[in-house]
Amino acid sequence: MSDTPIADYALLSDCHSAALVSRAGSVDWLCWPRFDNPSVFARLLDDAAGHWSIHPALEADVTRRYAERTMVLETTFKVSDGTAVLRDAMAFGEKERGHELGKQSPHVLLRHVRCDEGEVAFELEYAPRPEYGLVFPLLDAVRGGVRAKGGAEGLTLSSPVPLELEDSVARGRFTLRAGESAAFALHHRPSWEQPPVVWSGDGIVKRLEDTITGWRTWSELHQSYQGPWDDLVHQSGRVLQALSFAPTGAIVAGATTSLPESPGGNRNWDYRYAWVRDASLTLEALWVAACPDEAKDFFEWMAGAASTQLQRGRDLQIMFGVGGEHDLSERELPHLSGWRGSAPVRVGNGAWDQRQLDVYGELLNAAYRLEEQLGDLDPATKRFLAQAADAAAARWEDSDQGIWEVRGGPQHYLYSKLMCWVALDRAVKLSKLIDAEDKIDEWTGVRDEIRTEIMERGWSDSAGAFAQALGSDELDASTLMMSIVGFIEPDDDRMIATIDAIEERLTDERGLVYRYRADDELEGDEGTFLLCTFWLAQALALAGEEERATAVFERAVAFANDVGLLAEEVDPQSGELLGNFPQAFSHIGLVNAAWAIDQQRRGSGPQSGGGPLTE
Numbered sequence: 001m002s003d004t005p006i007a008d009y010a011l012l013s014d015c016h017s018a019a020l021v022s023r024a025g026s027v028d029w030l031c032w033p034r035f036d037n038p039s040v041f042a043r044l045l046d047d048a049a050g051h052w053s054i055h056p057a058l059e060a061d062v063t064r065r066y067a068e069r070t071m072v073l074e075t076t077f078k079v080s081d082g083t084a085v086l087r088d089a090m091a092f093g094e095k096e097r098g099h100e101l102g103k104q105s106p107h108v109l110l111r112h113v114r115c116d117e118g119e120v121a122f123e124l125e126y127a128p129r130p131e132y133g134l135v136f137p138l139l140d141a142v143r144g145g146v147r148a149k150g151g152a153e154g155l156t157l158s159s160p161v162p163l164e165l166e167d168s169v170a171r172g173r174f175t176l177r178a179g180e181s182a183a184f185a186l187h188h189r190p191s192w193e194q195p196p197v198v199w200s201g202d203g204i205v206k207r208l209e210d211t212i213t214g215w216r217t218w219s220e221l222h223q224s225y226q227g228p229w230d231d232l233v234h235q236s237g238r239v240l241q242a243l244s245f246a247p248t249g250a251i252v253a254g255a256t257t258s259l260p261e262s263p264g265g266n267r268n269w270d271y272r273y274a275w276v277r278d279a280s281l282t283l284e285a286l287w288v289a290a291c292p293d294e295a296k297d298f299f300e301w302m303a304g305a306a307s308t309q310l311q312r313g314r315d316l317q318i319m320f321g322v323g324g325e326h327d328l329s330e331r332e333l334p335h336l337s338g339w340r341g342s343a344p345v346r347v348g349n350g351a352w353d354q355r356q357l358d359v360y361g362e363l364l365n366a367a368y369r370l371e372e373q374l375g376d377l378d379p380a381t382k383r384f385l386a387q388a389a390d391a392a393a394a395r396w397e398d399s400d401q402g403i404w405e406v407r408g409g410p411q412h413y414l415y416s417k418l419m420c421w422v423a424l425d426r427a428v429k430l431s432k433l434i435d436a437e438d439k440i441d442e443w444t445g446v447r448d449e450i451r452t453e454i455m456e457r458g459w460s461d462s463a464g465a466f467a468q469a470l471g472s473d474e475l476d477a478s479t480l481m482m483s484i485v486g487f488i489e490p491d492d493d494r495m496i497a498t499i500d501a502i503e504e505r506l507t508d509e510r511g512l513v514y515r516y517r518a519d520d521e522l523e524g525d526e527g528t529f530l531l532c533t534f535w536l537a538q539a540l541a542l543a544g545e546e547e548r549a550t551a552v553f554e555r556a557v558a559f560a561n562d563v564g565l566l567a568e569e570v571d572p573q574s575g576e577l578l579g580n581f582p583q584a585f586s587h588i589g590l591v592n593a594a595w596a597i598d599q600q601r602r603g604s605g606p607q608s609g610g611g612p613l614t615e
Contacts, residue, residue: 002044002339004028006259007561007577009044010064010073012109013242014090015102018255019109020044020581021073021088023062026053032153032188033107035245035252036272036321038131038347040153040188045258045345046336050129052186054086054111057121057173064563066235069223070215071242072208073563082118084176086111089211091185097217102246107188110208115176124184126163126170128155132333132347136168144198146170154191158199159184183208225288227598229590232557233288235564236587240282243584245322249297250274250305251282252322254568254580260342261526261569261579268342270349271580273328275319276302276359277403280366282584285591287369295370299377302363303384310387315395316363318356319349328352351405358403360392361419361426365485368426371433379435386436389427393446396420403478404515412470414458415478421450422485451487459494465501466494474518475506477532480539484592490542499539503552508572511555527569527578530556534589541596549600553593566590 009020009028017037020029028043028051042049060077067074072089088111093104113122126146128137130153137150146163148155157163160182163170174182183204187196199207218241223234244251254271261267279302283295305324306316317326330350338345367374367385377385396417399410424447431437453470458479460467468476479498483490506514512528513536533556540549559577560566566586568579 002028002047002337004044005576006339006567006579006581007565009561009565009581010066010088010563011071011239011242011255011565011582012073012088012090013071013255014092014105014107015242015244015246016105016107017090018242019088019090020255021075023064023075024053025055025075025077025086026051027088027109029256030109031272033105034322035243035255036270039133040128040130040155042129042133042336044256045338046133048129049133049336050127052109052126052128054113054122054124054184056084057123066238066563067212068216069219069234069238070212071238072212072215077120079120082115082120082178084113084115084120084122086113087208089208091207092211092214094207094210096214098221099218101214101218101241102244105246108207109186110204110211111184111186112181112205112208113176113183114181115178117178119175119177121173121175122182124159124161124163124170124172124174126157127168128153129168130155132345133336139165139168139170141165142198144200147195149191152191154189154193154195156187156189156196156198157184158187158204160201181205222286225595227594228601229553229557229594232560232564233591233594236590237286237288239565239582239587240286240584240591243282243582245274248323249301250320250322250324251279251298251584253278253585254583256580257347258336258342258345259339259567259578259580262342263340263571263576263578264342265525266342266344266523267526268338268344268346269351269580270330270347271583272322273319273349273352274305274322276316277318277356277362278584278588280359280362281588283366284369285588288591288595295366295373296375296377299367299374299385300381303378303381306384310384310391315355315357316359316388316391317352318354318359319352326352350407351401354405355398355400355410356402356405357392357395357398357400357416358413358419360388361422361485363388364392364423364426364430365419367433368430371430374433377433382434382436385430385434386427386439389423389436389439389443392420392423392427393443396446396450411468411472413476413478414454414466414469415476415481417450417454417458417470418482418485418487421447421454421487424450425486454487463501465498468516468518472518474516475502476516476518477502477506477513477529477535478515480532480535483539483542484535490539491544495539496543499536499543503536510570510572510575511552512570512572527571529569530559530566530583530586531568531589534586534593537593538589538596541593541600544600546597546600549593549597553597556593557590
């Protein structure tokens with residue numbers, strides 16, 4: 001059973017897949033060659049499911065950081081006899097720069113350790129376990145490293161250190177003195193292909209430096225935000241880029257599966273897919289944090305992934321595999337014990353075929369925000385965006401599972417109606433871009449109907465706030481989005497009352513916000529939701545409450561780990577990070593809340609996600 005705190009991990013990415021490295025220098029999570037492929041290392045979810053550790057033989061003080069403007073991790077170990085720095089990265093293609101970053105990933109994990117002072121003895125343990133720990137591969141020593149073959153995976157470890165092989169584990173010890181270093185690389189290829197050649201130490205260092213340069217060219221090209229918390233905003237922009245699948249433009253909701261919403265609980269879901277909602281919101285956040293010139297790739301990919309769903313009168317699927325796959329059927333992995341015994345471990349996601357009507361609004365809102373980056377869209381993408389607006393107009397009166405993907409019965413969620421309004425409002429504004437000016441009158445009429453319905457049936461006198469669903473008295477943090485998307489003036493009395501009700505009755509003792517407290521027909525509890533806490537800060541900023549907004553924001557960012565990463569939730573008892581990690585939603589919320597507070601400080605007035613408020 002894995003017991004390492006979630007906050008102890010740092011993210012590596014090559015914009016194809018992701019690895020998590022612990023403070024102790026252990027790679028405990030890595031899926032290859034895509035985010036949503038089976039893992040090679042999964043000690044994150046079970047001690048026996050694979051890892052690759054490089055750490056001092058003696059107890060060490062540990063500090064970490066990312067190399068400036070990169071996602072290349074630098075871990076400093078200080079022991080009684082000396083100090084050493086371990087650099088970890090997932091390699092980009094040679095000389096990949098700027099917009100091309102990650103397009104041709106070689107699927108190589110790079111590790112380079114250098115002794116800066118005195119001497120430091122190290123231990124290395126390499127235990128690959130493909131297919132989520134089911135495969136114990138054959139290990140063979142080769143000149144300059146070790147080859148592993150098992151199942152469909154072929155792995156080559158380049159190592160300057162002699163390794164002893166036993167029971168599908170390779171172990172070694174080595175000592176570095178001041179000025180000395182050792183470089184390692186792990187290469188992945190399918191088992192039926194020719195295995196890669198072992199890399200020299202110089203070759204590994206050269207590729208590591210090239211990867212650092214690649215990240216920096218991307219950061220220099222994309223990151224221009226100047227305002228409060230700019231270090232956190234820029235870091236969040238890089239995290240969101242790291243969660244992008246460069247070949248298609250898809251963006252995953254998180255790098256992991258089955259990290260729980262409460263320790264030992266069973267609310268354990270797989271987030272390694274491209275949600276239409278999460279990806280669209282990510283693009284909007286990147287507009288602030290990283291200038292997403294690759295946005296056109298995403299919308300054209302979405303049009304292809306959805307194919308003819310809308311044309312045939314079906315709902316838009318809410319998530320896809322990063323390559324555009326439709327069937328994401330959920331299954332359990334009973335051989336894995338789960339993080340701190342949080343079982344079952346799941347892969348796939350049973351929500352893939354739910355009806356969630358809000359996705360039309362998030363999609364079109366992102367297109368509106370990023371209109372300048374989209375340029376001249378191809379006819380299929382224009383048609384797809386117009387069809388998304390038509391779907392919102394046709395289905396807004398239906399019930400659905402809502403933004404939180406409740407697995408009980410459908411309801412008339414306010415947020416879903418709100419985002420159908422957004423879909424039509426933005427479609428009207430985009431009508432020229434998407435060749436749909438003949439639809440303006442129709443879309444405007446339905447948009448106004450939705451507004452009337454929300455204003456008449458969405459307010460609860462009992463709650464003194466806009467409610468979770470039409471006719472309900474339950475609070476839901478998603479109603480904070482009403483002012484953020486420009487549906488209602490941020491300082492409207494009913495909006496202020498909703499903000500106050502959520503801050504007073506939907507928060508824990510730390511002031512962090514729960515999504516909702518209503519019964520959702522699932523077992524167990526969940527933590528406070530960081531995205532919702534950032535929404536509260538953003539809504540307060542838009543309402544002119546800068547001091548309150550800043551206090552809420554700073555409460556939330558205090559839970560970022562030492563390298564600026566956020567999970568989905570916070571344990572209301574212990575304050576530990578919970579849920580899949582890092583979580584795109586949380587970093588999206590950070591970026592947008594910081595931006596709103598900055599705009600308020602500059603006296604720029606309300607800056608809703610959709611631009612100026614609709615008259």
